[in-house]
Amino acid sequence: MRDEMIRLGQFLKLANLVETGAEAKPVIAEGLVQVNGEVETRRGRQLRVGDVVELRGQAARVSDTDATDDLPW
Numbered sequence: 001m002r003d004e005m006i007r008l009g010q011f012l013k014l015a016n017l018v019e020t021g022a023e024a025k026p027v028i029a030e031g032l033v034q035v036n037g038e039v040e041t042r043r044g045r046q047l048r049v050g051d052v053v054e055l056r057g058q059a060a061r062v063s064d065t066d067a068t069d070d071l072p073w
Contacts, residue, residue, distance in 0.1 A: 008040060015060035034054040051064050
């Protein structure tokens with residue numbers, strides 16, 4: 001991540017949690033996405049470094065480096 005923040009819909013695609021940006025909209029609207037353990041239904045939600053996004057049992061942490069984290073996947 002190069003900017004300080006990234007929108008949820010963009011991050012889902014960047015993190016390969018969805019195939020396309022168009023796929024992000026319905027999964028977010030249906031309440032299938034969690035940010036930091038809470039359901040998020042706003043596609044434009046601004047994410048910051050350290051936020052964890054989960055979808056269908058997969059998770060990704062917002063990072064500004066290639067640092068490893070303690071996620072099991």
